[in-house]
Amino acid sequence: MDQTNNQAVTPRKSKWKKRLLFSFLIIILLFVGFVLICGMHYSDGARTGVVIKASHKGFLFKTYEGELNLGGISEGDGTLMPTKIWKFSIPRGDTAVYNQIVRSQGKHVRLYYDEVLKVFFWQGETPYMVNKVEIVNHF
Secondary structure, eight states, rough: OOHHHHHHHHHHHHHHHHHHHHHHHHHHHHHHHHHHHHHOOOEEEEEEEEEEEEEEEOOSEEEEEEEEEEHHHHHOOSSSSEEEEEEEEEOOTOOOHHHHHHHHHTSSEEEEOOOOOOOOOOSSSSEEEEEEEEOOOOO
């Protein structure tokens, strides 16, 4: 009787372990997929304007954030369209770019960026990650 009883218990334990392993693998695959999608670069480019804000903010995860004034558009008759503000983030740990942006506040700059599909909360607030700063001579 003991042998029959042990054989009946073994398949139940085996099914339980298989379900747990399968669930664990599904969770791992979903997490890896999420990380890959969040790190994918959607586009890259450059924007020119005047840096009006650079900050290092956050409670638990400090991120570098900034704003670039792209300027207004003159209609030719003396009217000016409202200015456009572009918000951007700087990749975590890239203090050299952040320091260069802080030093260039009030000057015309060209910011080169990569746009990602999704952003983790510890990466920044915007999908635009600035990776290079260039001061532009404005005439």
